[in-house]
Amino acid sequence: MAGPPKPDPKKAVAGKKPAEHTAEQEDVEQVLFQGPLFGRESNLKANTKLVQAALVPVKQMMSDALSRRAHTLLMEPREGRLSIRFVIDGMPYPAAAVPGQKGVAMLQMLKLLAGLDPNDRKLPQAGGIKAEFDGLPYNLMVESVPAGGGAERVRVKIENKKVVRQKPSEIGLPDHLKTKIRDFTSSRSGVVLICGPPDSGVTTLAIVTLHSVDPYLYSVYNLADMKGKELINVTEFKPEPGHDMELTFDRILRREADVIYLNPLTSPQDAQTIFQYADRLSFIMEIPANTPTEAVKKLIEWVGVDEVIKGLKCVITQKLIRKLCDDCKQAFRPNPMLLKKLGLPPETSVLYRAPLPPPPDDPKAQTVEELCADCDGVPYHGRVAAFEMLEMTDTMKEVFAAGAAPEAIRKQMADDGQTTLQKDAIRLVAEGKTSLEEVQRTFSPGGPQRKAPPRPRPPGN
Numbered sequence: 001m002a003g004p005p006k007p008d009p010k011k012a013v014a015g016k017k018p019a020e021h022t023a024e025q026e027d028v029e030q031v032l033f034q035g036p037l038f039g040r041e042s043n044l045k046a047n048t049k050l051v052q053a054a055l056v057p058v059k060q061m062m063s064d065a066l067s068r069r070a071h072t073l074l075m076e077p078r079e080g081r082l083s084i085r086f087v088i089d090g091m092p093y094p095a096a097a098v099p100g101q102k103g104v105a106m107l108q109m110l111k112l113l114a115g116l117d118p119n120d121r122k123l124p125q126a127g128g129i130k131a132e133f134d135g136l137p138y139n140l141m142v143e144s145v146p147a148g149g150g151a152e153r154v155r156v157k158i159e160n161k162k163v164v165r166q167k168p169s170e171i172g173l174p175d176h177l178k179t180k181i182r183d184f185t186s187s188r189s190g191v192v193l194i195c196g197p198p199d200s201g202v203t204t205l206a207i208v209t210l211h212s213v214d215p216y217l218y219s220v221y222n223l224a225d226m227k228g229k230e231l232i233n234v235t236e237f238k239p240e241p242g243h244d245m246e247l248t249f250d251r252i253l254r255r256e257a258d259v260i261y262l263n264p265l266t267s268p269q270d271a272q273t274i275f276q277y278a279d280r281l282s283f284i285m286e287i288p289a290n291t292p293t294e295a296v297k298k299l300i301e302w303v304g305v306d307e308v309i310k311g312l313k314c315v316i317t318q319k320l321i322r323k324l325c326d327d328c329k330q331a332f333r334p335n336p337m338l339l340k341k342l343g344l345p346p347e348t349s350v351l352y353r354a355p356l357p358p359p360p361d362d363p364k365a366q367t368v369e370e371l372c373a374d375c376d377g378v379p380y381h382g383r384v385a386a387f388e389m390l391e392m393t394d395t396m397k398e399v400f401a402a403g404a405a406p407e408a409i410r411k412q413m414a415d416d417g418q419t420t421l422q423k424d425a426i427r428l429v430a431e432g433k434t435s436l437e438e439v440q441r442t443f444s445p446g447g448p449q450r451k452a453p454p455r456p457r458p459p460g461n
C-alpha cells in the first residue's frame with residue numbers, strides 16, 4: 001500500500017512567507033471568511049498586527065485544506081513548531097510545520113476569525129467561521145484546548161453545508177436493511193435506535209433511517225432539533241411551551257402520527273416515557289453509544305430488560321471505510337481459498353486492490369502523486385459505510401432475557417445471519433468499493449479511530 005501523500009509544494013504553502021508565492025496564489029482558489037458563527041463578532045480592526053502577520057497564512061492553510069477535501073484540520077505544538085495536519089477520509093496527513101511565533105499567530109488568528117478570545121489560552125473555547133470556497137458554503141467549527149505550558153491545540157471541523165446526505169441510496173444503505181427499517185416502523189410501535197462512535201456519521205445515519213420510512217404510507221413527525229438542516233416529507237412538530245414529553249406525545253397521537261423522530265436519547269426518564277408509548281407510536285432516535293451492544297446495556301439500565309424486549313426493534317450502526325480510487329484501483333482474480341475465508345461465493349471472479357507503488361530505485365518511475373491525478377496516489381478517495389443491525393428476533397429476545405451478555409448477543413447475531421460490520425465490510429470488498437487491506441486496517445485493534453481530544457461544546461448546543 002502506498003504511504004500518505006507527500007505534501008505537494010504547490011499546495012502546502014501555509015509555512016512560507018507571502019513574498020515567495022505570489023505567482024502561485026493566482027492559481028490556488030482562496031477561501032473567503034465571512035464572519036463568525038453563533039452570533040459572535042470578531043474585531044479585526046483592534047488586532048491589526050495579528051491580522052497582518054497571520055491572515056494570509058491562515059487563508060492559505062484553509063484553502064489548501066479545502067482543496068484537498070480535508071474534513072478536519074489539526075494544529076498542535078510539536079518540538080517548538082506548530083504541526084498542521086489535514087484529516088482526509090479519516091486519515092491524518094502532515095501538511096506543514098510552522099515556526100513557533102508564526103504558529104502562535106496563526107492559532108490566534110483562527111480564534112479571532114471565529115469570534116473567540118485570541119489571547120485566552122487557559123480555557124477551552126469553541127466557535128465557528130462562515131466561509132465560502134469554490135462557490136460552496138462551509139462552516140468551519142473551531143475548537144481550542146490548552147495543551148500545557150501556555151500552548152494550545154486547535155481543531156477545525158470543516159462542514160460543507162450543501163452536502164446533506166439524506167436518502168438511503170446516498171450513503172449506500174443496502175436494500176435489505178431499508179426493507180427491515182420499513183418493517184420495523186410499519187406497525188405504529190417500537191423503538192429503532194442508531195449509535196456509533198464520535199465522527200462516524202451517526203446523525204446522518206439516523207436521518208437516513210428516518211427517510212427509509214415510506215412517507216406516502218405513514219405520517220412522520222419530527223421533534224428533534226435539526227440545527228438548521230431540513231427534513232423532507234417530515235412534519236415539523238413544536239411542543240407547546242410547558243408541555244412535557246407525555247403531553248407532547250398525547251397531542252401528536254391525536255394527529256394520528258405513525259413515526260416520530262426525536263433528539264438523541266440521553267436520560268433514563270426520557271427513555272422510560274418513550275418505552276411507555278412504544279406500543280402506540282414508532283420512534284427513531286440516536287443513543288450515545290459506540291456499539292449496539294453498548295447501547296443495549298445502557299437501555300436495560302434505564303428501562304429494564306422487560307421493556308427493552310417488549311419495545312426495542314433494532315439498533316443500527318455504521319463504520320466509515322475509505323473507498324478505493326475508481327481511477328487507479330487494480331482488479332485481481334481472488335484464489336478460492338481467499339474467497340472461502342471471506343465467505344464470498346466461489347464464482348466471484350474479480351476483487352480490487354490498491355495499485356502497487358512504483359519501485360523506489362527506478363529514477364524513471366512516476367511518483368505516487370503522478371500515477372493518479374484523482375487521488376494523488378493515495379489511492380483512496382472518499383468513504384463508504386459498512387452497516388450493522390442488531391435485530392430483536394425471538395431468539396435474540398431469549399438472549400436478552402438471559403442477561404444480554406455482549407458475546408451472547410454477537411453470537412446470536414451471527415447465528416441469525418444478521419448484518420454485522422465485518423460481514424458488511426466484506427460486501428464492500430466484493431462490490432469493488434474498497435480493498436481487503438483497507439478493511440483489515442479499519443478493523444485492526446487500535447485501528448484508525450484515534451482518541452479525540454476533549455471537545456468544548458459550541459454555544460447553543
Ligand SMILES: [Zn+2]
Nearest residue numbers: 325328372375
Ligand atoms: Zn487514484
